[in-house]
Each structure stands twice: as structure tokens, then as C-alpha cells.
Amino acid sequence: MISDLQATFSSRAHLMKRSAIRECLKLTQQPGVISFAGGLPAPGTFPVDDLKAIVAEVLATDGASVLQYSTTEGDPVLRKLLTQRHQEIGLDITEENLMVTTASQQSLDFLGKVFVDPGDKVICGLPSYLGGLSAFKVYGAELIGIDFDENGMRSDKLEEILSALKAKGEKPKFIYTIPDFQNPAGISMPRSRRLEIIEIARRYDVLIVEDSPYRELRFSGEPIETIYQLDGTGQVILLGSCSKTFLPGFRIGWLIAAEEILEKFVTAKQSADLCTSAFVQRIAARYIEQGLYDKNLKLIIDEYREKKDTMLAGFYEHMPEGVSWTKPEGGLFLFLTLPPHLDAEPLFYKAVEAKVAFIIGSVFFCNGGGQNTMRLNFSFVSLEENIEGVKRLAKVIREAL
Amino acid sequence: MISDLQATFSSRAHLMKRSAIRECLKLTQQPGVISFAGGLPAPGTFPVDDLKAIVAEVLATDGASVLQYSTTEGDPVLRKLLTQRHQEIGLDITEENLMVTTASQQSLDFLGKVFVDPGDKVICGLPSYLGGLSAFKVYGAELIGIDFDENGMRSDKLEEILSALKAKGEKPKFIYTIPDFQNPAGISMPRSRRLEIIEIARRYDVLIVEDSPYRELRFSGEPIETIYQLDGTGQVILLGSCSKTFLPGFRIGWLIAAEEILEKFVTAKQSADLCTSAFVQRIAARYIEQGLYDKNLKLIIDEYREKKDTMLAGFYEHMPEGVSWTKPEGGLFLFLTLPPHLDAEPLFYKAVEAKVAFIIGSVFFCNGGGQNTMRLNFSFVSLEENIEGVKRLAKVIREAL
Numbered sequence: 001m002i003s004d005l006q007a008t009f010s011s012r013a014h015l016m017k018r019s020a021i022r023e024c025l026k027l028t029q030q031p032g033v034i035s036f037a038g039g040l041p042a043p044g045t046f047p048v049d050d051l052k053a054i055v056a057e058v059l060a061t062d063g064a065s066v067l068q069y070s071t072t073e074g075d076p077v078l079r080k081l082l083t084q085r086h087q088e089i090g091l092d093i094t095e096e097n098l099m100v101t102t103a104s105q106q107s108l109d110f111l112g113k114v115f116v117d118p119g120d121k122v123i124c125g126l127p128s129y130l131g132g133l134s135a136f137k138v139y140g141a142e143l144i145g146i147d148f149d150e151n152g153m154r155s156d157k158l159e160e161i162l163s164a165l166k167a168k169g170e171k172p173k174f175i176y177t178i179p180d181f182q183n184p185a186g187i188s189m190p191r192s193r194r195l196e197i198i199e200i201a202r203r204y205d206v207l208i209v210e211d212s213p214y215r216e217l218r219f220s221g222e223p224i225e226t227i228y229q230l231d232g233t234g235q236v237i238l239l240g241s242c243s244k245t246f247l248p249g250f251r252i253g254w255l256i257a258a259e260e261i262l263e264k265f266v267t268a269k270q271s272a273d274l275c276t277s278a279f280v281q282r283i284a285a286r287y288i289e290q291g292l293y294d295k296n297l298k299l300i301i302d303e304y305r306e307k308k309d310t311m312l313a314g315f316y317e318h319m320p321e322g323v324s325w326t327k328p329e330g331g332l333f334l335f336l337t338l339p340p341h342l343d344a345e346p347l348f349y350k351a352v353e354a355k356v357a358f359i360i361g362s363v364f365f366c367n368g369g370g371q372n373t374m375r376l377n378f379s380f381v382s383l384e385e386n387i388e389g390v391k392r393l394a395k396v397i398r399e400a401l
Numbered sequence: 402m403i404s405d406l407q408a409t410f411s412s413r414a415h416l417m418k419r420s421a422i423r424e425c426l427k428l429t430q431q432p433g434v435i436s437f438a439g440g441l442p443a444p445g446t447f448p449v450d451d452l453k454a455i456v457a458e459v460l461a462t463d464g465a466s467v468l469q470y471s472t473t474e475g476d477p478v479l480r481k482l483l484t485q486r487h488q489e490i491g492l493d494i495t496e497e498n499l500m501v502t503t504a505s506q507q508s509l510d511f512l513g514k515v516f517v518d519p520g521d522k523v524i525c526g527l528p529s530y531l532g533g534l535s536a537f538k539v540y541g542a543e544l545i546g547i548d549f550d551e552n553g554m555r556s557d558k559l560e561e562i563l564s565a566l567k568a569k570g571e572k573p574k575f576i577y578t579i580p581d582f583q584n585p586a587g588i589s590m591p592r593s594r595r596l597e598i599i600e601i602a603r604r605y606d607v608l609i610v611e612d613s614p615y616r617e618l619r620f621s622g623e624p625i626e627t628i629y630q631l632d633g634t635g636q637v638i639l640l641g642s643c644s645k646t647f648l649p650g651f652r653i654g655w656l657i658a659a660e661e662i663l664e665k666f667v668t669a670k671q672s673a674d675l676c677t678s679a680f681v682q683r684i685a686a687r688y689i690e691q692g693l694y695d696k697n698l699k700l701i702i703d704e705y706r707e708k709k710d711t712m713l714a715g716f717y718e719h720m721p722e723g724v725s726w727t728k729p730e731g732g733l734f735l736f737l738t739l740p741p742h743l744d745a746e747p748l749f750y751k752a753v754e755a756k757v758a759f760i761i762g763s764v765f766f767c768n769g770g771g772q773n774t775m776r777l778n779f780s781f782v783s784l785e786e787n788i789e790g791v792k793r794l795a796k797v798i799r800e801a802l
Binding site: 251 | 445
């Protein structure tokens with residue numbers, strides 16, 4: 001072994017931190033712990049039997065091509081289908097605007113790779129998905145957080161920050177948003193707020209990233225146009241995924257952007273992993289083509305809605321006064337806020353002792369805030385565990401008050 | 402769209418170039434062109450029928466777990482098997498030394514990400530695999546090439562360069578080698594040369610990267626210990642892949658390293674794509690467990706050996722004097738050297754007109770050399786096309802003399 005390995009690592013590698021969530025999750029895997037901590041889809045929604053038939057068919061008809069190296073932009077069949085699905089909901093795009101990625105996390109990594117030099121500013125919500133923040137930070141991004149209200153990222157605060165940066169001659173590389181059923185906050189950005197954010201981004205000449213893995217998981221209310229569509233000028237980069245609506249184990253995501261942006265991401269992918277498995281892409285494509293994706297989506301939505309309702313009912317029944325929570329219209333998560341003097345971090349260890357787990361909300365705050373918050377996932381555990389877990393959690397909170 | 406997209410890209414993004422090979426390959430896809438240009442395995446070797454049975458079994462028994470998010474380090478079943486296979490050939494490792502990656506290209510990307518700051522030196526062979534060079538260059542690596550002889554990277558030249566760097570107080574981040582059936586040169590490094598390289602790397606305190614996707618595809622001669630094993634001190638990072646020995650479409654590779662190095666790569670993978678598809682990993686694991694991998698490997702080796710022999714026989718028969726070539730003991734490629742005054746680049750366009758294609762050798766030379774060389778792949782085309790393609794190529798070369 002060489003004498004000084006640490007000095008051989010890049011400055012980037014020194015910024016790499018093991019995910020705080022992943023380390024917490026290890027504790028939550030103790031026997032008997034009801035975990036609201038992860039972000040896992042319910043495995044009961046995985047369409048195992050349909051897959052068997054489709055895989056057999058794909059191997060029989062397309063084996064030689066889908067088991068071979070594929071194009072970096074994505075399997076042509078899946079790329080076309082995904083483009084059509086976005087055209088149908090109103091996006092003015094062609095296949096040249098869409099590439100398949102090795103799940104959405106790869107798109108997040110590429111955002112850092114393609115845009116961020118050390119010291120560059122990136123705007124994100126308070127709170128924001130940790131996997132995004134980590135990916136940007138590895139490339140040296142300085143994250144600037146924008147406060148949330150019940151409609152998501154506050155446009156007045158966004159303008160304040162952009163204006164202050166402009167006064168110093170600075171401009172962030174992009175604004176990172178998760179408008180639908182935000183992770184971790186579980187809240188959605190109404191149309192009016194989306195338009196405000198777009199207007200400000202245009203005025204300050206800044207790209208918007210719309211990370212949208214939960215959009216199709218809507219339990220109630222009407223779908224709102226994507227920021228990509230509302231903008232319509234190519235100033236938005238839209239990230240999609242089928243990890244939450246189909247299968248996380250296939251590692252399929254996509255990125256939609258103006259051609260001159262997409263071109264850079266395709267080049268980034270050439271040296272990152274050449275292509276995503278055409279085998280899983282083609283299976284996904286046939287699954288969508290046969291109408292099974294939309295059919296199964298309805299079942300997933302019904303199941304998650306019931307689980308969310310059960311959790312909220314448990315909160316109303318058991319949570320002490322002074323505790324509040326978001327009421328998501330979709331997605332996998334909700335956010336719980338404790339009275340200001342309560343710190344969720346010591347509470348986490350007490351909760352694990354009481355055999356229930358959550359994610360400490362502060363990990364999602366790039367400014368170190370949110371110490372009295374927690375993220376709760378409702379998609380994974382059964383209804384029975386959901387009911388029992390909420391009781392345990394409420395008891396732990398009550399005792400800490 | 403924002404006003405100045407170019408200024409918004411990172412300095413890294415400005416270093417990203419579309420792969421020269423991939424752009425050439427587009428030309429070679431014209432109808433009737435016999436292409437020795439790509440690096441594709443023969444699709445006839447893909448075990449489609451065996452896969453059908455295994456996929457059905459994996460879905461039935463492990464569906465819920467392999468379709469879910471998996472551990473970043475790799476599917477436990479595959480990780481264990483790959484570790485065992487390397488222990489069996491003499492590597493002193495445990496599972497803690499091995500992680501699964503989204504094909505070898507991801508390992509190459511991570512080498513750049515984890516080790517290279519802009520301006521850092523990386524040593525590579527003249528020639529070397531372009532996908533490796535590109536991955537390092539994106540992170541700002543300055544590549545220093547070492548001349549080859551018939552045994553691969555010249556140890557005297559390596560020492561000369563390391564000594565000159567040391568005199569300036571500099572040290573490269575790593576030495577990038579492909580000891581078995583090198584891409585593109587098609588030559589192998591004998592044991593004695595491996596030991597020389599290790600001795601020099603130790604003396605100059607530099608890591609060695611051993612990129613070894615072709616090792617198991619040996620047509621003749623005895624296997625040589627990996628550099629990883631011959632070193633035995635953890636100064637070597639070994640990259641493996643089943644893209645050439647099983648299926649490129651599964652995108653499965655692995656990286657073996659000392660634990661303190663592997664730890665950084667696992668963290669890099671958390672933000673790059675979280676995990677590789679457990680679905681394809683488990684299928685691969687069952688395929689290996691059932692002995693099918695080793696059985697099919699024998700068929701692949703027999704097929705590629707015959708194709709290589711056919712190509713060499715064609716060369717002896719048709720190539721004009723002054724043209725020489727390597728005689729690989731394994732792998733997918735051989736390297737052809739034209740008389741010094743002939744430039745392979747204009748010849749490439751003439752060859753495509755004559756309906757045969759190759760890769761211009763100079764793309765593999767980081768110093769701009771190798772203008773009279775070309776890489777030829779023999780794994781993909783049929784024996785008949787092989788024979789006809791060599792005739793066409795020999796004619797094009799003869800006419801250019």
C-alpha cells in the first residue's frame with residue numbers, strides 16, 4: 001500500500017460523506033422496529049407475475065439486442081414511449097429532449113458533474129432531498145436554502161437571495177425543486193407558485209431543476225402542469241423515475257431538457273456507465289405498452305392513499321398538542337414538526353428503543369435547521385404496523401415534552 | 402432558456418467530448434459494411450434459453466427483494482460469489498474488498514472522481530482503452546503515456562517518467578494498466594513485466610489500476626496471476642466485468658481494493674446511482690452458481706479463438722509487406738501497424754467506402770501518436786464476414802501504399 005492514501009484522494013473525495021440516512025437506517029433494521037425511516041415502495045405492489053411473462057417474451061423476441069451494449073441515450077423503444085407519455089400530458093418535446101438514466105440518482109450526479117465547479121452556488125429548498133444535496137456537494141456546490149411555506153419554496157425568499165447574489169455579481173447554477181409531493185416535506189407547489197418561481201428564474205437568468213419522481217402518485221386533487229411545461233422555453237431540466245411507480249430494482253430514470261443541455265448529459269453518461277441496461281429498459285417498455293404500468297399505478301395509489309390516511313388518523317388520535325404535520329396529496333412521505341424546544345435527534349434514539357423509527361428532519365436542511373422535524377414514510381409498512389408505529393411514536397414524543 | 406448556457410456549464414463539462422469511437426461507429430453502421438470497429442461480444446453467445454429459466458426462478462423466489470432498492474456494495478449473493486471466485490484464483494480478499502459497479506465504465510469514472518483533481522497526472526499505456534482515458538480526462542487528469550513493447554507497458558520508460566516527475570516533486574495519482582489481452586493492443590503482460598511494474602510502483606509509492614475485463618477469455622497459454630495478487634499489499638485496484646464473458650446488457654462490473662480505498666468508492670456510488678440493479682445481479686449470481694457461466698465461457702473462448710485464427714490467416718494471406726499485427730492469446734481485439742508513412746485516418750474513410758471498418762489507432766494514444774495503427778475487433782462478425790472483411794481491408798491498404 002502507498003504511504004499516504006489520504007493525500008492521494010481528490011479534494012472531491014474528501015467531500016464525500018456516507019449518507020446520514022443510510023447510516024441511520026442500519027439502526028432501524030433491528031428486529032421488531034416499525035420503520036417509517038426508509039423510502040421504500042411496498043414490495044406487494046411489484047408485479048412479479050406480469051414480469052415473468054414479459055421477460056420471457058422480451059428474451060424470445062429481442063434477446064440478441066437487449067442483452068448487448070445499447071445506445072447511451074436509452075433503449076429506442078423506451079425512449080419513444082417516455083417521450084410520448086410526456087407529450088400526452090402537454091410537454092412540447094421530441095425524443096431528442098429525453099435520455100434514460102441509471103435511475104434519478106444518476107441525473108442528480110450529472111447535474112453536479114455538468115454544472116458545478118467548486119464554490120458554485122446551488123439553490124435548494126429548506127428542506128430538500130438529501131440524495132440531491134449530497135450529489136451536488138461532492139462537486140463542491142455551496143448550497144443556499146430557501147424557506148418553505150405550505151406551498152413549498154417561498155418565491156419572496158428566492159427573489160431576496162437571487163437579488164443579494166446579483167448585487168455581489170454572483171449567480172447560482174440552478175434552483176433545485178421537487179414540486180410534487182416533495183421529499184421530505186410531502187407538500188406540493190400550486191400552479192401559481194410554480195409560475196412565480198419561473199418568472200423569478202427568468203428575470204435572474206437561472207436554470208430550474210424539477211425533480212419529479214412522485215408526480216404520478218397523486219391520491220387526490222388535480223394534477224398540476226410540470227414546471228417544464230409551464231416554462232416552455234427550455235430553462236427547466238425535468239427529472240423522472242420509475243423507481244416509485246414501477247420498480248426501484250430496475251434503476252430506470254430519465255432526464256428531459258433542451259437539446260443543447262441534453263447533449264452534455266449524454267456525453268457525461270458515455271464516460272459514467274456507457275448505457276443503462278437495455279434488458280430492464282425493454283422490459284419496462286413492454287410493461288408500459290401493454291397498459292400494465294397505468295393499471296398497477298392505480299393499485300399503488302389506492303394502497304398508499306389508505307396508508308397515508310391511516311397515519312393521519314393515528315396522528316389526530318394520538319399526537320400531543322403542539323405537534324403538526326403535512327397532509328400530502330401524493331407521494332411516499334410526510335413531515336412532522338415538533339414543538340420548537342424538542343430536538344428530533346435524541347428523540348430518534350429513544351424511538352428506536354421504543355421500536356419505531358423515522359428520519360431526523362435536519363439532515364434535509366442545508367442550513368443546519370429543522371432540528372425539531374422528522375420525515376415519515378408511509379408506503380412501506382403494513383396498515384397494522386402503521387397504526388402501532390404511530391402509537392409508539394406519539395408515546396415517545398409525549399414523554400419527551 | 403438562460404442567456405449564456407456555455408458559461409453555466411462546469412469547467413469539467415467543457416472537457417467532455419463525445420467519444421471519438423462512438424462517432425466513428427455511426428459511419429460503420431451503413432448497410433453492407435463489415436465492421437471490425439466496435440467492441441461487441443457475439444450475440445450468438447448470449448445464453449437466452451438458460452436466462453429464461455433463471456429469471457422465472459429469481460422472480461418466483463426473490464422477487465420482493467431483488468426488485469427493491471439494494472445495498473450500494475452489491476447484491477449480497479453476487480458479491481459473495483465474486484469474492485469466492487477471486488479467492489479461488491489466489492487473491493487474498495474478503496467481501497469487504499469487493500463492490501459491484503454499474504459495469505466497469507462506472508469504476509473508471511469513479512477512479513477519476515475519487516483520485517483526480519484538475520492537473521493531476523495519470524500514467525497510461527501507449528495505447529490505452531479510450532473509455533478509461535476519457536473518464537480520467539473529464540476530471541482534469543493530465544495523461545502521461547508510456548511506450549509499449551511486445552510485453553505491454555515498458556518498465557524502463559515507466560521508471561524514467563516517474564523519476565522525472567519525482568525530480569519535480571510530482572507524483573501521479575495512479576498507473577492505469579490492462580495487463581490481459583490489452584484493449585486496443587491485444588497483447589498481454591508476462592509475469593516478469595508485472596513484477597517489474599509492481600516493484601517500480603512501490604519504489605515510487607504510486608497506486609496501480611489493473612483493468613481486467615478480458616482476463617477469463619484466454620485462448621491459449623497459461624493464466625498469469627493478477628497484478629493485484631502479485632502485489633499483495635493493497636497497492637493495486639482491480640477492475641472486473643462480465644460484459645465480455647457473460648452479457649454487456651446487464652451492466653455488471655466490480656472493483657476490488659483495500660478496504661480504505663473501497664470505502665471511498667462505495668460512498669461515490671451512493672451519490673452516483675445508489676445501487677446497481679439487484680434484479681440483474683441476482684440473475685447473474687444464479688447463472689454463475691449453476692455452473693452455466695463457466696460452461697458458456699468455454700464456448701465463447703472456442704468461438705473467439707477460431708475468429709482470431711481466421712483473421713490472422715487472412716492477414717498472412719492478403720496483407721502487403723510492411724504491415725504487422727499483434728497475435729492475441731485472448732480477448733476481443735488485435736492491433737495492426739501500417740508502414741510509418743501511412744496514416745490510418747484517411748484510410749478509415751476509404752475503408753468505409755470499400756465496405757469495411759476499423760477504429761483509427763491514434764484515438765488510443767494520449768500523446769497524439771499511433772497515426773499508422775488501427776484496432777480490429779474479431780469477436781462480433783461471422784467467420785464469412787471476417788474472411789471477406791480482411792480481403793477488403795488488405796486491398797484498401799495495398800492501394801494506399
